[in-house]
Amino acid sequence: MTRVAVVGVGAVGGVLAAGLLSTGRVEVTACVRSPLGGLRITRPDGSALEASIPEVVDPAEVSTVEWVVLATKAYQTAAASPWLSRLCGEGTRVVVLQNGVEHRERVAPLLGAARVVPAVVEISAESRRRGHIRLFGRPRLTVPEDDDGADFVALCRGSGIDVTSTSDFVTAAWAKLCLNAANGAVTALTMQRMPVFTNPRIAQLGRALVEEARQVATAAGAHLPDDLADQVIARLRAMPPESGSSMLWDRLAGREMEYDARNGAVVRAGARLGVPTPYNETVTALLEAVSAPGNAS
Ligand SMILES: NC(=O)c1ccc[n+]([C@@H]2O[C@H](COP(=O)([O-])OP(=O)(O)OC[C@H]3O[C@@H](n4cnc5c(N)ncnc54)[C@H](OP(=O)(O)O)[C@@H]3O)[C@@H](O)[C@H]2O)c1
Structure with missing residues (x-):
């Protein structure tokens, strides 16, 4: 055994x-x-x-x-x-x-x-x-x-x-992280389920988060399609209306959120590889602020 x-x-x-x-x-x-x-x-x-x-x-x-x-x-x-x-x-x-x-x-x-x-x-x-x-x-x-x-x-x-x-674990891991860069942060910050991505301005924010992560991923050696951001947002929009994310459930329950391993990781890799990540930096700062003791929803 x-x-x-x-x-x-x-x-x-x-x-x-x-x-x-x-x-x-x-x-x-x-x-x-x-x-x-x-x-x-x-x-x-x-x-x-x-x-x-x-x-x-x-x-x-x-x-x-x-x-x-x-x-x-x-x-x-x-x-x-x-x-x-x-x-x-x-x-x-x-x-x-x-x-x-x-x-x-x-x-x-x-x-x-x-x-x-x-x-x-x-x-x-x-x-x-x-x-x-x-x-x-x-x-x-x-x-x-x-x-x-x-x-x-x-x-x-x-x-x-x-x-x-x-044989291309880098691409597999970054593909998942690109998806996670948008879904968790946006649903947790807005405290809304996936249909929040049907709002055109929110969809635009989601695309920007994914596109930044894709650019960092490419610099890290991943092979991801140029239209990944559009694909991700289309996928999130098509999810059943009751769908959310673990970060949304964690925020609603007052638990710690895993934003640092997602958006924080994009920011760290971007800094190392010379790729700017202002959208991911912004949502990381916002998630850190709402996670601070005493600031839970
Ligand atoms: N759930 C999903 O659908 C999903 C999908 C994709 C990826 N993931 C990823 O998978 C990972 C795990 O997520 P999860 O959803 O399974 O989390 P989870 O349900 O919160 O489980 C985490 C477990 O870790 C235990 N734990 C924490 N600190 C511990 C310690 N010091 N010693 C022993 N046990 C400890 C917790 O125990 P207590 O009961 O004592 O708190 C809890 O049972 C995360 O990185 C998540 O992002 C999850």
């Missing part, structure tokens, strides 16, 4: 933990801040998967494993380091299921000799109650096409999660 520890057993980490357990080949440990009492995943067809996974609440009680799945929000990464330092040894691979393009920069300094496997997450899931996860659509992950990526594809076989590898 391959030993896997999941740190961050929320919407995404819960889907991975239950999927890996269901293969029958993997011994899964859930590393949690307080007990969950099991997982219940409700699939899009209404069927449910119940998973009883050993839970550990104290990092002192875990030891080195072959794989760690890190699926906290990006801003929770540093706080998860007591888990990572106990779970990681020389051969450990840490699959980072987080949004953005800075998986290695954020996580590698916390790992010692263990290796980061970055992943693009296309899992649409929510967890309104701890341990209870609603899954929308077929879960997909994309990892780099290298030895670690190939091993992770093999690990997930039969888990119900489609994991593919790509």
